[in-house]
């Protein structure tokens with residue numbers, strides 16, 4: 001098929017080219033984010049591939065459909081940036097990569113917890129400056145602490161398993177509890193109870209209307225003072241302004257983010273010569289107990305290879321009229337969840 005690849009990251013190209021070697025699609029790299037302004041560049045392409053920062057809103061999808069596009073091949077698991085109802089109405093099939101390495105994201109979550117707890121982000125530059133003082137670097141034993149997991153799907157369940165190795169107590173909140181997590185010893189509780197009991201809260205649910213700003217002023221008011229919150233799911237699961245208030249009051253003792261509500265304007269690009277105009281993000285960067293990574297949870301060799309392979313296979317399957325139902329996302333399917 002003739003494929004327009006929007007927002008191609010430098011790191012993805014060799015993996016996508018390798019995955020296409022045996023499949024033979026016609027790849028066109030478009031070094032721009034998909035948006036109402038750039039949608040016309042896809043005119044005449046049967047398939048369009050996008051990354052997490054691309055805009056698949058109704059007007060963009062309408063422009064793509066008018067240009068002949070029949071398939072959106074997402075190079076991600078998340079699909080909150082796609083107007084699925086519009087895609088269905090316009091006859092555009094949306095395929096994603098539902099699983100590529102849940103280990104990558106679960107392990108990055110643990111990296112954020114350990115780095116924040118033992119203050120590695122402050123300790124490493126300090127030693128480089130020959131400052132060997134330990135002032136301000138005290139952490140806590142994870143052993144015996146309560147970990148609250150919101151969303152115990154593929155990633156949340158692996159994260160739960162890893163944390164049992166640290167000797168943690170697990171509690172969880174999910175609309176569909178996982179027998180695997182129960183078998184690990186996790187107890188399912190209400191969201192309010194999870195907030196009240198957890199020393200560390202880790203978010204692994206998708207971004208949906210129900211989870212949008214799940215971490216709000218109200219949620220934080222129920223949290224243990226000084227709790228740690230980690231978000232490797234989607235930025236808007238946290239109301240960032242509420243989190244900033246929580247950091248200022250001390251309600252949040254440490255915040256680890258791999259995702260940010262407005263990351264589309266920042267992440268996956270080098271802005272080191274630019275002035276950041278997002279004041280909320282700039283404020284976050286002033287806290288000594290905040291670590292932000294730029295959506296790198298998925299970023300392992302295994303995961304990037306699997307994303308490329310499934311994306312190309314999705315396109316091959318679509319061309320052959322044999323798509324894998326588990327890779328397809330539709331508005332109706334999401335409503336049934």
Ligand code: NAD
Nearest residue numbers: 151152153154155174175176204205206210232233297298
């Ligand atoms: P999954 O679908 O396997 O699991 C999601 C879980 O969330 C399910 O158990 C589901 O029942 C639960 N859930 C849905 N709505 C909920 C709600 N209202 N309240 C509580 N729980 C709810 O997904 P996954 O593969 O584990 O991925 C989880 C999220 O991680 C993705 O949606 C994506 O946003 C994010 N993600 C981030 C990265 C990264 O690089 N940081 C990479 C991949 C995925």
